[in-house]
Amino acid sequence: MRYRAPSREAVEPGVFGRLPLAAWREYSALLEGTPWPSIAALNERLPADAGTRFLAQTPTLLADGLHYEQRIAEHGDIATREGNWHDLLNALVWLRYPALKQALNQRQMAEIARMGPKQRSRSQYALTHFDEAGVIVALRDRALLALWDAHDWHGLFWRHRQAWIDGSIQLEVFGHALLELALSPDKLLVGKALVFQSSGDLDAGQLRATCAEAIASGQLLRDPLELRPLPLSGIPGWHPGNGDETFHRTTVCYQPRRAGREYPPAYVC
Incomplete structure (x- = not known):
């Protein structure tokens, strides 16, 4: 619905x-x-x-x-x-x-010129998914990315809960449809994330610029399968129930990884 x-x-x-x-x-x-x-x-x-x-x-x-x-x-x-x-x-x-939105627009226009206005490419689906539900994530610890890629949500959000608090993982919600869903407090939010690997803290402006440049150049968002699902409701402080370990064992927004599903490596910056 x-x-x-x-x-x-x-x-x-x-x-x-x-x-x-x-x-x-x-x-x-x-x-x-x-x-x-x-x-x-x-x-x-x-x-x-x-x-x-x-x-x-x-x-x-x-x-x-x-x-x-x-x-x-x-x-x-x-x-x-x-x-x-x-x-x-x-x-x-x-x-x-603005730079990110302009990058998406430039890529959409290039795809419209290639495909015509009535057909949509895999790249256009990726661009639209990110525009609507995108999250930009930067992390330092590759072990956390391995948990995420395996859909080990208990490990990512409970055993490594501190990583979401101490800045080991940084994120920004970009997708406006995701923000719209947040108007209803009962919704369990799941974003579609682009992941950046960094050896240290990234300035927010630097991360945005890197993301915009990578999208504009066609290095990112060529296929919707690049986007990792991120159950935002598992992040400390994002849902009132996630302070209890039971939440991370039973919540319906934690889905297992589909057989054969693989993710691309994080974008190094």
């Missing part, structure tokens, strides 16, 4: 104080205010040299006949439905991660 986000007035205020939405506090006025933010209010947050702008998605706009990605690439216009959680959160991702 397709997810329907709660109405603005029905959202439980506490969700904005819990991860992942708590990490977007700089946009609290846009997320938590009673009225929906206007398109103009979103555009006010863009830097002067952004090269993009949000435009209300109206029948008049859509009458230009352009593909959503084409409109961005050729005119810098991001069609945005007013009063819509999905599009509001997409706008916030554009505000925080």
Whole structure:
């Protein structure tokens, strides 16, 4: 069944104080205010040299006949439905991660030119999955990656719980559909992750830039099977029940690895 986000007035205020939405506090006025933010209010947050702008998605706009990605690439216009959680959160991702969003757009346009507007390549599916549910993860310890690749969720989230607390694993939620699901506190969140291997701490800006460059150059997101499932609800502080070991033995968002499923090596940076 397709997810329907709660109405603005029905959202439980506490969700904005819990991860992942708590990490977007700089946009609290846009997320938590009673009225929906206007398109103009979103555009006010863009830097002067952004090269993009949000435009209300109206029948008049859509009458230009352009593909959503084409409109961005050729005119810098991001069609945005007013009063819509999905599009509001997409706008916030554009505000925080413009280089990443531009990289995805460039790759989508290259694939549209190759495949035509009505067919989709494996690469396009990968790009879309990351755009909607993506998580960027950096880790130092390869042993943690081995647990993850084996879907040893008890080991990754319980026996090595401290790694999620002490910075051995760093992550950022990028996918706007994933953020939309977080509006419903009962949802168990599972992201689609790109993994970066580092020998030390990575500055957030450095990690974003590395990710954007690797996507733009076609080194990443050539196939949806590159993306690792990441049950975010297992991370300490992300779900009220995961402080109990039983959660990590029984939760339904922990799925076993399918027979024959292999993951590519982490991207070294």
